[in-house]
Amino acid sequence: MRGAILHAPGDVRFEERDDPTIVEPTDAIIRMSATCVCGSDLWDYRGINKVREAAPTGHEYCGIVEEVGSDVRTIKPGQFVIGSFFASDGTCPHCRAGYQTACANRVPMAVLGAQAEALRVPLADGTLVATPEVPDEAMLPHLLAASDVLGTGWFAAVAAGVLPGSTVAVVGDGAVGLLGVLAAKELGAERVIAMSRHEPRQKLATEFGATHIVTERGDDGVARIEDLTDGIGADAVLECVGTDEAMAQAIKSVRPGGGVGFVGVPHGVNLDARQMFYSIVRLQGGPAPVRRFLPELIDLIWTGRIEPGKVFDLELPLSEVAEGYAAMDERRAIKAFLRP
Amino acid sequence: MRGAILHAPGDVRFEERDDPTIVEPTDAIIRMSATCVCGSDLWDYRGINKVREAAPTGHEYCGIVEEVGSDVRTIKPGQFVIGSFFASDGTCPHCRAGYQTACANRVPMAVLGAQAEALRVPLADGTLVATPEVPDEAMLPHLLAASDVLGTGWFAAVAAGVLPGSTVAVVGDGAVGLLGVLAAKELGAERVIAMSRHEPRQKLATEFGATHIVTERGDDGVARIEDLTDGIGADAVLECVGTDEAMAQAIKSVRPGGGVGFVGVPHGVNLDARQMFYSIVRLQGGPAPVRRFLPELIDLIWTGRIEPGKVFDLELPLSEVAEGYAAMDERRAIKAFLRP
Numbered sequence: 001m002r003g004a005i006l007h008a009p010g011d012v013r014f015e016e017r018d019d020p021t022i023v024e025p026t027d028a029i030i031r032m033s034a035t036c037v038c039g040s041d042l043w044d045y046r047g048i049n050k051v052r053e054a055a056p057t058g059h060e061y062c063g064i065v066e067e068v069g070s071d072v073r074t075i076k077p078g079q080f081v082i083g084s085f086f087a088s089d090g091t092c093p094h095c096r097a098g099y100q101t102a103c104a105n106r107v108p109m110a111v112l113g114a115q116a117e118a119l120r121v122p123l124a125d126g127t128l129v130a131t132p133e134v135p136d137e138a139m140l141p142h143l144l145a146a147s148d149v150l151g152t153g154w155f156a157a158v159a160a161g162v163l164p165g166s167t168v169a170v171v172g173d174g175a176v177g178l179l180g181v182l183a184a185k186e187l188g189a190e191r192v193i194a195m196s197r198h199e200p201r202q203k204l205a206t207e208f209g210a211t212h213i214v215t216e217r218g219d220d221g222v223a224r225i226e227d228l229t230d231g232i233g234a235d236a237v238l239e240c241v242g243t244d245e246a247m248a249q250a251i252k253s254v255r256p257g258g259g260v261g262f263v264g265v266p267h268g269v270n271l272d273a274r275q276m277f278y279s280i281v282r283l284q285g286g287p288a289p290v291r292r293f294l295p296e297l298i299d300l301i302w303t304g305r306i307e308p309g310k311v312f313d314l315e316l317p318l319s320e321v322a323e324g325y326a327a328m329d330e331r332r333a334i335k336a337f338l339r340p
Numbered sequence: 341m342r343g344a345i346l347h348a349p350g351d352v353r354f355e356e357r358d359d360p361t362i363v364e365p366t367d368a369i370i371r372m373s374a375t376c377v378c379g380s381d382l383w384d385y386r387g388i389n390k391v392r393e394a395a396p397t398g399h400e401y402c403g404i405v406e407e408v409g410s411d412v413r414t415i416k417p418g419q420f421v422i423g424s425f426f427a428s429d430g431t432c433p434h435c436r437a438g439y440q441t442a443c444a445n446r447v448p449m450a451v452l453g454a455q456a457e458a459l460r461v462p463l464a465d466g467t468l469v470a471t472p473e474v475p476d477e478a479m480l481p482h483l484l485a486a487s488d489v490l491g492t493g494w495f496a497a498v499a500a501g502v503l504p505g506s507t508v509a510v511v512g513d514g515a516v517g518l519l520g521v522l523a524a525k526e527l528g529a530e531r532v533i534a535m536s537r538h539e540p541r542q543k544l545a546t547e548f549g550a551t552h553i554v555t556e557r558g559d560d561g562v563a564r565i566e567d568l569t570d571g572i573g574a575d576a577v578l579e580c581v582g583t584d585e586a587m588a589q590a591i592k593s594v595r596p597g598g599g600v601g602f603v604g605v606p607h608g609v610n611l612d613a614r615q616m617f618y619s620i621v622r623l624q625g626g627p628a629p630v631r632r633f634l635p636e637l638i639d640l641i642w643t644g645r646i647e648p649g650k651v652f653d654l655e656l657p658l659s660e661v662a663e664g665y666a667a668m669d670e671r672r673a674i675k676a677f678l679r680p
Binding site for chain 1: 433434437438439441442499570572587595596597602605606609610611612613614616617618619620621622623624625626627629
């Protein structure tokens with residue numbers, strides 16, 4: 001089969017790779033229906049994370065089960081399934097507490113390389129969620145979004161403590177930030193302030209439920225949030241970038257006792273303990289336990305209530321995966337959808 | 341009247357000060373029944389916070405109302421009242437949200453100096469809570485504890501997300517940490533692990549509800565918590581010190597998705613954003629909104645359910661306030677109770 005290999009920063013190639021096979025009896029093999037490029041893939045692509053050797057890449061996936069190992073009980077060949085960026089057993093104390101990304105037996109899917117024609121999924125019963133039937137083509141982008149970016153935006157909103165009636169600010173207008181807007185709206189937020197200076201992204205944020213757009217950044221952005229909230233601050237802020245500037249903006253925008261959910265992998269973020277103390281902010285972030293939310297998110301998609309796949313504004317054949325990376329790196333695309 | 345003045349690090353004197361008078365129509369004047377020395381007073385006393393000029397000191401108080409301003413509606417002369425270390429109006433959005441220490445009109449009581457025979461309390465209706473009747477002498481220590489340390493330990497437990505059945509670890513065996521143990525127990529924790537190496541404090545922690553004592557610190561302490569929780573980590577950790585070592589110990593002791601409540605004013609604390617991300621810890625701290633909890637805490641004390649005043653292991657006449665500071669500084673006493 002063929003799949004993507006990251007050879008060096010800026011150098012992704014579509015190449016022949018070994019066909020995946022059942023290694024553990026809890027594995028499943030899926031034939032990929034769709035995969036995509038994640039904002040977090042760009043940390044490697046841009047060389048911000050060290051790239052030590054050529055390696056498979058990609059961690060978002062959905063497809064048809066081809067084969068399962070002898071210990072797989074609930075997942076069956078022929079099912080259409082979605083999983084998250086960590087395989088998880090579903091039975092350890094962390095999984096049972098809803099933090100599957102901390103699973104005692106977790107496997108990072110990026111190592112297995114989901115930007116490929118087929119994929120081995122470890123711990124299939126714990127990891128994969130099947131849809132009611134095999135979906136039609138039009139639903140693929142929405143379901144694929146649930147594999148990471150929708151669930152990650154959703155976790156940002158949950159971690160920030162969004163409640164019915166909340167005033168929410170979202171820092172970051174990438175796919176995760178935009179789907180954080182959608183999540184906040186679905187969780188009942190009354191006002192959702194999207195911070196974006198890019199017109200197409202503003203438009204999508206509005207479609208997803210943003211009631212206000214703030215184009216200012218940094219302290220000017222904080223001042224605008226303050227204006228919009230009568231000097232009180234937002235009840236909840238979603239930090240969906242991972243930079244120091246974005247985190248500072250989030251913490252300064254929240255009301256005393258309000259929550260910040262952060263899902264951008266921190267790069268150079270300094271947390272000021274005194275500032276956090278005196279602002280009484282409640283902070284939670286991390287690798288989103290997308291698996292916790294998957295059944296609910298699939299249901300919202302299946303019934304047509306949400307259309308998270310709108311974040312894909314570039315569709316390419318998987319063979320052109322390199323162009324997907326380049327387009328996102330140069331911000332020509334929000335998110336690239338790849339069809340094998 | 342007479343009261344304490346901090347002249348310089350290590351130099352507290354009991355001196356003649358002006359009698360407090362009604363300045364604003366929302367003020368009350370109270371005759372002090374009891375006051376005390378706080379662990380946080382030691383930051384100044386030890387010169388860790390800069391002491392710029394001689395100033396009144398102390399922020400914990402309870403006493404009998406002597407006089408009220410013309411706009412005071414609910415508080416009456418003759419009542420026995422308790423307030424917190426920030427005066428708060430009780431009506432602004434932050435007060436209504438239960439974060440009275442972020443009150444738009446807050447006044448730090450330390451500036452007014454509660455280690456004194458009488459005290460002006462601003463925003464009396466918002467700040468003060470009256471007991472059902474004037475209490476007898478034996479109840480004074482318990483009620484005074486509610487002015488800060490009990491409410492602060494309580495907030496640490498609430499911020500850490502202690503729930504019925506939780507396994508809780510408490511870092512810090514000062515008065516706040518010990519009352520954090522009591523709070524965790526009252527909030528329904530099943531197991532409360534007190535981290536202490538001081539025998540009298542271990543004993544008090546056990547009286548307050550600790551089920552386990554851990555004497556190790558740092559990574560050894562973390563390893564003990566891991567042992568006690570089958571490798572999972574505590575559901576909630578209360579950080580009641582404010583040092584970098586204590587915070588690191590707290591964050592490393594909590595399970596993924598668990599909560600850390602921190603109420604020690606941070607001094608030299610470095611928060612590692614990546615570590616916080618990958619541990620998925622939920623962190624909230626700050627100046628405890630003690631006022632939110634006061635009615636409930638007074639009720640628990642009044643009905644004899646809790647005896648937080650046991651943290652006072654030294655009683656002195658107010659005139660010997662300097663010895664109270666010295667005894668706490670040298671860790672000869674957990675907390676010094678001062679009677680005018």
